[in-house]
Amino acid sequence: MAAANVLIASSLAQSADFARCFPRQRAAYVGHHVDLRIGSVRSPSDMLRLAYFGEPFNARFAEELWDEIEFHRTDTSRASDVRWISELPRYNAHYALRVRQSSDGFKPFTKGFVAAHCGAVIIVAADDMEARAFLPADYPYITAGTSAHQVHDAIERMRVDFNGPNWQRSLAAIAEIRASCSRDVVARQLFAAVAPDLEK
Numbered sequence: 001m002a003a004a005n006v007l008i009a010s011s012l013a014q015s016a017d018f019a020r021c022f023p024r025q026r027a028a029y030v031g032h033h034v035d036l037r038i039g040s041v042r043s044p045s046d047m048l049r050l051a052y053f054g055e056p057f058n059a060r061f062a063e064e065l066w067d068e069i070e071f072h073r074t075d076t077s078r079a080s081d082v083r084w085i086s087e088l089p090r091y092n093a094h095y096a097l098r099v100r101q102s103s104d105g106f107k108p109f110t111k112g113f114v115a116a117h118c119g120a121v122i123i124v125a126a127d128d129m130e131a132r133a134f135l136p137a138d139y140p141y142i143t144a145g146t147s148a149h150q151v152h153d154a155i156e157r158m159r160v161d162f163n164g165p166n167w168q169r170s171l172a173a174i175a176e177i178r179a180s181c182s183r184d185v186v187a188r189q190l191f192a193a194v195a196p197d198l199e200k
Contacts, residue, residue: 028193
C-alpha cells in the first residue's frame with residue numbers, strides 16, 4: 001500500500017474508507033462508468049415498465065415479486081453476452097434491491113448509473129447507502145425493503161405516480177445522476193487521479 005502512488009476508489013463508500021484507513025495516502029474517486037456498449041436509450045412513456053438487470057439470485061425478493069418485475073440476467077462471467085443491452089429500451093423503471101453477498105465489498109451504484117443512462121426511474125432499498133448518497137433524501141422510491149410486501153407497496157406507488165409530479169421529480173434526480181456518471185466525467189476523474197504522477 002505504501003508503494004501506491006494513488007488509491008482509486010470506484011464507490012463513495014470505498015473513498016471514505018480509504019480516507020479513514022489510509023489518511024496519508026493520496027486517494028481519488030473514479031466513478032464506475034456504464035457499459036460502453038450501451039448506446040442511446042429512450043425509455044417508454046406509456047405505463048410503468050419495471051425490470052431487474054443482473055444476476056437473479058442477487059435480487060432481493062425475486063421469488064415473491066416475480067410477477068411484478070421482469071428479470072434479465074447479466075452474466076458477468078461472459079462479458080460477450082450482451083443480449084440484456086437490447087432489452088434496456090423496453091423499460092422506464094429499474095429494480096435495484098440486492099441480496100448482500102459476502103464478496104460484495106464496496107459496490108458502486110452501477111445499477112443506478114445504468115438506469116440513469118436509460119432515463120429510467122429506480123427503486124432502491126433504504127439500507128443501500130451508496131444509492132442513498134446519489135439520491136435526494138426525499139426521493140419517493142426508497143423502500144425499507146424489510147419485506148416483499150413493503151417493496152410491493154413501493155412498486156404500486158410507482159404505478160400510481162407514473163408521469164405525475166413524484167415521477168417527474170424522480171426523473172430530475174435521475175438526470176443529475178446521469179450527468180455525474182457520464183463518460184466525459186469519468187474520464188476527467190481518471191485523468192485527475194493519475195495526472196499528478198504523469199507530470200513528474
